[in-house]
Amino acid sequence: MANHYDITEYKNPLFTVDSVLFTVQEGALKVLMVKRTSEPFAGRWGLPGGFVNVDIDDNVGMTALRKLKEKTSVAPQYLEQLQTYSGVNRDPRGFSVTLVYFALIAEAQVSTHIATVDDAKWIDLNKLTELPVAFDHKFIIEQAKERLKQKALYSMIPVYCLPEHFTVGQFKLVIETILGKPVQRKSIIRRIEAADMFEKVDEKVKSGGRLAQLYKVKPDVDIVNFERNLSV
Template structure:
């Protein structure tokens, strides 16, 4: 028997009492001019009746990572698998869950309303809540803190990327991108800066079609296939 096999045989898991581990996701979308987050009413204790993030325990027999757990839970609630899903942070400590020292791996994503809306209406315990109305929803555990952290990160990334593209339809105008970006940020932006970034990115192509808005017609754009949107700006080298 090798040293390692001997060690594993002796390995006593109780020497390393494990924290309670969960995976939670903050899923954002844009609906009716508002940035919304998906909440689920807790059906079981602890904190039954409070609102929480979609998530749960790792299924170690089937999940090959916490990303897989996050995607499985989101698919259960919304029927879709987000094209972009990113790890936010890990929240941990002795007091955040009454069951003991716990740790949750938090993920966040931004999806287009059109992709999830038809499916989610059939899940009675899940609700899209505008971020401005979160005060009306008593949140379980430290999920309020997690939502706030996800919102900060989403806004930071929006500052230096074109991330709001993920909540637009497959084809969109510059005006729609500007509107989505301003709703995510919660403040107006310089349109010419946004368009300069958009054009410099090389990530988009014209569809050849246009959208009539009032008397004006605006060109429609789409993402080039296989392109990752949330790239960092590289101004220190590119200046």
């Protein structure tokens, strides 16, 4: 082919796909970390991820899902691209590029699986400083957390940390955990109504007081973005 651009002339950067999978468990924001068995940073904890397998992955989103499934056994309820991190110094093997995904899941969906493996576990974001972490993953997790906090202000994505059926009280707790501050129950109810993403389940559950209405996400709805943030 004339003018064919021969890629073998170029040193290709190392390309990997990692994911920051968040959940809310016992009123704490947690992130899934994996104990590394191979160099570099063997023995330290890092984000679940790895290399693209061009023979089985149709695109890099599938790489992220495949690697997450290896650790959790299921696909996350929410997945979007966060950012790409790159540099000549972030990996001792040379110039590296990591595409990082940002994911949410209900803890109950994966708790039994996580409990059975010993190389993956939920790390409380407030205890991340104590953990020996590989690469720049601590920094990446902080950026992912900021994105999550921002999105929690103008969208309902925190619902993807909840089980299929959930109450307003549970929703409130998840949002408050993510934001690190209280929000008005009334504001959440108003948004549940305005978003038109949710429907009442014909069932109520105990709550310590009056029975609480259960809600679920309507099938095949998209995330609604509000025009205003909750107050910061």
